[in-house]
């Protein structure tokens with residue numbers, strides 16, 4: 001009797017040890033942050049991890065789509081700031097070169113045709129001024145940061161610098177330089193965070209556009225940069241696809257994750273890389289509820305929406321430049337057009353897309369495809385009054401804001417988000433850690449921000465696993481007036497990669 005009990009117990013112990021549902025680290029989400037976290041663990045000799053991903057492939061917001069005979073990018077498409085004059089090379093650029101992903105310089109600000117209600121109208125000079133105003137905003141925001149002055153909105157910053165767009169042309173030009181970057185308006189954006197974001201990714205010292213905006217035109221999809229990288233170190237058994245997390249239970253001793261369908265997986269540690277939008281919308285439930293300071297931080301950052309609407313026409317009838325800017329009386333209404341039927345991209349493809357952002361993008365998502373097609377078609381008719389604009393053969397856009405796996409496109413810092421909020425957004429709770437573009441101070445929103453944080457937070461976890469220096473990450477339980485309200489306390493340095 002006793003012997004059989006011992007036998008039973010030891011069988012149970014063996015079963016626990018070999019339990020496929022128990023790992024050292026659970027990586028929740030297989031986007032850039034999750035993949036780079038896995039790579040960082042692997043390089044540290046820790047392979048007892050699993051990536052849990054709702055979709056059936058890796059890449060997350062790097063999402064490609066076959067459209068009109070080509071591969072177009074519904075999500076991330078550009079490598080921004082590939083090789084800054086000072087500062088590190090963008091790691092996404094390094095991966096693109098390594099995996100021979102086809103990228104092409106996109107003259108976003110220099111190759112531009114301009115339009116308004118009356119068709120072609122030259123306001124390229126106004127665009128150039130808007131570019132310079134954005135540079136001034138960045139430099140002045142950096143000065144505020146270095147003097148520890150309180151944050152303000154980018155709108156206030158523009159106004160203080162004398163940039164006060166009035167005409168439709170001026171508003172469209174500002175929209176193109178600001179909203180097309182942050183996916184929200186200057187009113188909705190932090191001046192200092194904007195300055196840091198622009199400063200660390202682009203080279204503003206040159207005060208003119210530099211050739212560091214690269215567009216992926218690879219037929220395998222831009223996602224190849226991370227998918228091909230993952231193949232090099234991941235075993236198939238280290239990824240669970242089609243597995244949606246519904247609940248996360250965390251404590252100081254471990255994390256349990258429940259999947260849709262009820263399966264439970266345990267980790268000594270877990271890294272949640274779900275988007276800020278997913279955290280904001282309660283698509284995943286936390287047990288216990290996340291602490292108040294964490295919830296305040298999550299709800300204070302903004303998940304902005306950036307939507308590209310693709311059209312396929314029988315032939316190209318539009319401008320020969322790479323970009324076309326249309327000034328509508330309503331700021332941001334189908335303003336930013338980009339031609340893919342261009343010698344540098346997909347010549348002869350008949351493909352053009354228009355990008356919408358912020359509240360207008362959320363509005364577009366709520367319309368039917370045919371309503372959006374009609375509205376955009378109307379804009380093309382205004383832009384080309386002398387042409388009998390043909391009906392598009394096809395149209396496609398992805399609804400990022402309504403997708404429960406994203407709930408938006410990328411994060412943008414509002415003026416009321418303080419440095420302490422940033423720490424709280426990034427801080428671990430027990431053995432549950434957080435990483436993604438939203439937790440990057442210097443590269444928020446970008447692919448390279450997700451890369452950087454996947455690596456940084458994996459290193460925090462590694463320190464704990466090795467028990468050398470496992471301390472809770474910085475947090476500020478009560479953010480009070482007069483507390484760290486400015487960003488000046490943060491000694492922002494180059495080189496995190």
Ligand SMILES: Cc1cc2nc3c(=O)[nH]c(=O)nc-3n(C[C@H](O)[C@H](O)[C@H](O)COP(=O)(O)OP(=O)(O)OC[C@H]3O[C@@H](n4cnc5c(N)ncnc54)[C@H](O)[C@@H]3O)c2cc1C
Pocket residue numbers: 028029030031032033034052053054055058059060061062074075076077078079080243244245246273274275278283284306307308400404405406408409410435436437438445446447448449450
């Ligand atoms: C339209 C658009 C354009 C962009 N353009 C650019 C650009 O040109 N350049 C640039 O640098 N950046 C761009 N970005 C931003 C860039 O795509 C992101 O910063 C980056 O991909 C974020 O990576 P991540 O790992 O932090 O998050 P994600 O890619 O969101 O990864 C999280 C993963 O978690 C999964 N997931 C979510 N919920 C669950 C759940 N409940 N259970 C299981 N899995 C779940 C998701 O499927 C996803 O794979 C763009 C984004 C969008 C949407």
Ligand SMILES: *[C@@H]1O[C@H](CO)[C@@H](O)[C@H](O)[C@H]1NC(C)=O
Pocket residue numbers: 056241242
């Ligand atoms: C995931 O689901 C899709 C669609 O239901 C299916 O085609 C695919 O084979 C699944 N992949 C895995 C790895 O289970």
Ligand SMILES: *[C@@H]1O[C@H](CO)[C@@H](O)[C@H](O)[C@H]1NC(C)=O
Pocket residue numbers: 116117118168
């Ligand atoms: C369009 O042209 C009309 C008539 O020439 C002019 O009155 C109007 O101001 C123009 N509109 C714009 C937006 O330039």
Ligand SMILES: *[C@@H]1O[C@H](CO)[C@@H](O)[C@H](O)[C@H]1NC(C)=O
Pocket residue numbers: 086141142143145195196199200205492
């Ligand atoms: C911008 O970058 C430069 C280095 O090129 C640095 O000296 C400056 O302090 C930075 N400004 C901000 C706002 O971080």
